[in-house]
Amino acid sequence: MTGPSRAAAAPPAGEVIVDWYATAARDLPWRTPGVDPWAVLVSEVMLQQTPVARVEPVWRSWMARWPAPADLAAAPPAEVIRAWGKLGYPRRALRLREAAAAIAERHGGVVPDDVAALEALPGIGAYTARAVACFGYGQRQPVVDTNVRRVVARLVHGRAEAGNARATDLADIAALAPEDDARAVRFSVAVMELGALVCIAGTPRCAACPVRDRCAWRLAGYPAHDGPRRRVQQFAGTDRQVRGRLLDVLRAADAPVTAAALATTWDDAVQRSRCLDSLLTDGLVEQTADGLFRLPTGDVDQVT
DNA sequence: GAGGCGTGGCT
DNA sequence: TAGCCAAGCCT
Structure with a gap:
């Protein structure tokens, strides 16, 4: 069927999310264009399980003090632990220092640009390695964190919550990425931002969602999560x-x-x-x- | 692969 | 109020 009554085909979800990001993204210092991959790596490690608001001031002082991997590698562990402050999980600070030493000694002081070499560094896992390759080096990479898994669970699979990480996660998000490489790079950060600001865990802000018209979870009437409750970590007394x-x-x-x-x-x-x-x-x-x-x-x- | 590993804001 | 939750990694 043709004619003006027929709306043009909606642009793919990935393209819509990239355009949304251009208008809605937070202005974070590690997103500055041309930022050093080392600065990206430091931010990603600090952001593991830690909110942006708490990371930002620590990241600023950290980068001013240890602008290159060799600087951090030369610092006493005690100073590194103190500079980590109250970000939590302080073993991350030691591993970051060890990663800095490995970069200085084995990679000539340059953060490696391939995922396998990044994953070989202490404290760098599947998520962080791809985040550095994508955000630090501009590579087209599927980047899957808890935000991305939640967005995919809802938008694509019609489920309220993401289950545990799956082998298919990378393919799921790669299938949504725009064809153009530069836009695919922005897409990787854009999906995370959508999950962090709109498609949030608690009460999602669907009214502000750029892809609500095609969200499988919304179209199915917001079915409740049916799997086992994720057990919440105790803290007091542990x-x-x-x-x-x-x-x-x-x-x-x-x-x-x-x-x-x-x-x-x-x-x-x-x-x-x-x-x-x-x-x-x-x-x-x-x-x-x-x-x-x-x-x-x-x-x-x-x-x- | 389930559980350990900090901290603090939000609802 | 007391969970719930936050850009994971490692064993």
């Missing part, structure tokens, strides 16, 4: 809370502290000891020759 308190004391201390000082953080001595041991094992804490505790100095004559 080792994670205790480790956090121990590290909080050590970050604030300007000299090695006694075991007695650490004992004020948590009453249960068994749990406290277990957590201190795990921090020593992780390399987040070291013990001095006289039995005191501090953040790791990186000195070669340290006693552990």
Whole structure:
């Protein structure tokens, strides 16, 4: 059928999402055109499980202090842990420093541009490797994070929530990407942004969604999630809370502290000891020759 | 492959 | 209020 009553075919969802991004994207410093891939890598590691608002100020000071991988690799671990501040999961800070050392030593100080080499770096997994290749090097890459999996689950599969990561995730998102390479690169960040700002986990803002007219979940009447509830992580009383308190004391201390000082953080001595041991094992804490505790100095004559 | 691993804002 | 949730990685 032809004629003016027939609307032109709607543009593909991927194209619509790229155009939406041009008008709706947040202005984030690591998205500055021409930004150094190292700066992108640092941002991506900081953003693992951590909100943008908390990352931004830390990222700024971090990049000013350690603008290149070799700078970070040369820094004492204690300073790196302190600079990480309260971003959480501080093992990420140590792994980022280790990744910086690997880049400096094995890659001539240049962040590798291929996914396999990136994934071989400490703390860099499937998501972060592709994010660096795509956002840092402008490569056409499918980039799948929790936002992308949620958008695909709703828009394509008509499900309220994404299940666990699947082998088909990369193909799912690649199928939506625009043909033009430059637009496909923007699409990768645009889908994440859509998931972060509009197609959010709690109450999705469908009225603001550029592809609501073709969303399978919306067209199916918003069927509820039918799988098992994702169990929410406990925090109060866990080792994670205790480790956090121990590290909080050590970050604030300007000299090695006694075991007695650490004992004020948590009453249960068994749990406290277990957590201190795990921090020593992780390399987040070291013990001095006289039995005191501090953040790791990186000195070669340290006693552990 | 399920569970461990921080922290704090939001509803 | 008390979960829920946030650009994952590693074992």
